[in-house]
Amino acid sequence: MIDAARDVLERVAALGEYRFAFDVRDIGGAAIDATGSPLPDDTIASVKEADAVLLGAVGGPKWSDPAAAVRPEQGLLDLRETLGVFANLRPVRVNPRLAGASPLRPEIIDGVDLLVVRELTGGIYFGDKSRSGTSASDLCTYTTAEIERIVRVAARLALSRRGKLCSVDKANVLETSRLWRSVTDGLLASEFPAVEAETLLVDAAAMHLLSRPADFDVIVTENMFGDILTDEASMLAGSLGLLPSASLGDGTSGLYEPIHGSAPDIAGKNIANPCGTIASAAMLLRHSLKLEDAAHAVESAIDAAIAAGHRTADIAGSDSAAIGTREFTAEVVRNLG
Numbered sequence: 001m002i003d004a005a006r007d008v009l010e011r012v013a014a015l016g017e018y019r020f021a022f023d024v025r026d027i028g029g030a031a032i033d034a035t036g037s038p039l040p041d042d043t044i045a046s047v048k049e050a051d052a053v054l055l056g057a058v059g060g061p062k063w064s065d066p067a068a069a070v071r072p073e074q075g076l077l078d079l080r081e082t083l084g085v086f087a088n089l090r091p092v093r094v095n096p097r098l099a100g101a102s103p104l105r106p107e108i109i110d111g112v113d114l115l116v117v118r119e120l121t122g123g124i125y126f127g128d129k130s131r132s133g134t135s136a137s138d139l140c141t142y143t144t145a146e147i148e149r150i151v152r153v154a155a156r157l158a159l160s161r162r163g164k165l166c167s168v169d170k171a172n173v174l175e176t177s178r179l180w181r182s183v184t185d186g187l188l189a190s191e192f193p194a195v196e197a198e199t200l201l202v203d204a205a206a207m208h209l210l211s212r213p214a215d216f217d218v219i220v221t222e223n224m225f226g227d228i229l230t231d232e233a234s235m236l237a238g239s240l241g242l243l244p245s246a247s248l249g250d251g252t253s254g255l256y257e258p259i260h261g262s263a264p265d266i267a268g269k270n271i272a273n274p275c276g277t278i279a280s281a282a283m284l285l286r287h288s289l290k291l292e293d294a295a296h297a298v299e300s301a302i303d304a305a306i307a308a309g310h311r312t313a314d315i316a317g318s319d320s321a322a323i324g325t326r327e328f329t330a331e332v333v334r335n336l337g
């Protein structure tokens with residue numbers, strides 16, 4: 001996946017007559033094998049120096065033993081925390097040409113263009129964990145400051161789009177969600193009166209995402225709800241392999257990764273869909289390098305490859321032949337000119 005995105009970035013650089021310096025480092029399983037740590041010190045030093053970080057995916061059966069002392073996923077969580085990237089942007093657009101790839105009826109997904117803003121460095125992912133005998137616990141904590149900063153990001157983005165913001169919580173059960181709701185309501189009323197605000201409980205949101213997905217503009221939610229809802233939302237677009245993400249903090253640096261995992265069942269076979277990773281590179285160009293034209297060109301090149309009928313296996317359906325990861329990437333590169 002990263003090779004695909006890199007081919008595209010190299011082409012962008014050649015066309016724009018600038019040069020990207022790539023520093024390739026290990027994370028996850030490869031890092032555990034090499035050093036024992038899923039996020040080695042040299043990787044930490046490198047990402048702190050970098051203007052942006054492009055990441056593939058972590059995890060695999062080799063490192064999934066529940067009794068293992070370290071897991072690849074911990075490297076990813078530590079990376080997000082180290083970089084302070086609390087705002088995870090996951091855009092979901094339905095390309096009408098891929099409507100057939102979605103399990104939902106075309107009239108339901110028509111016009112879907114939503115953005116999930118997932119809180120990424122707090123909540124149950126980062127709370128204390130414990131296990132003793134027959135009992136286990138994961139602590140979920142949020143502070144007012146953590147909620148305010150993510151809702152601000154989401155509200156600003158809503159104002160740059162259709163002006164609608166839906167906050168998703170579980171305030172009928174969770175204390176963290178009750179805080180989330182009152183902080184969100186207060187902040188939107190005082191700082192963003194122009195935003196058209198809506199609140200949904202997460203179970204209802206999961207349903208509304210399937211029954212009226214085109215109504216949503218920006219959705220803001222806590223870490224775990226955002227993880228779950230974005231996998232669900234990927235089915236609107238047709239494949240998990242299509243969706244990019246940008247994780248941003250206070251500065252211009254950021255972490256860019258597709259929302260999918262390492263898909264060990266298809267890894268290394270030249271059949272995976274590179275769109276999510278290539279589109280993540282486009283977000284990197286936009287948010288960290290401020291190269292909006294280049295970002296747009298990459299997104300258009302992906303769309304043009306799809307418009308020309310090129311499909312990887314996940315979106316090919318029964319009536320069109322699939323091409324490989326490298327072949328699809330070559331089409332995107334060619335479309336860049």
Ligand code: IPM
Binds near residue numbers: 058059076227259
């Ligand atoms: C994601 C992934 C990760 C997460 C895993 C790999 C830790 O599912 O980026 O959505 O849960 O955040």
Ligand code: MG
Binds near residue numbers: 259
């Ligand atoms: Mg996930």
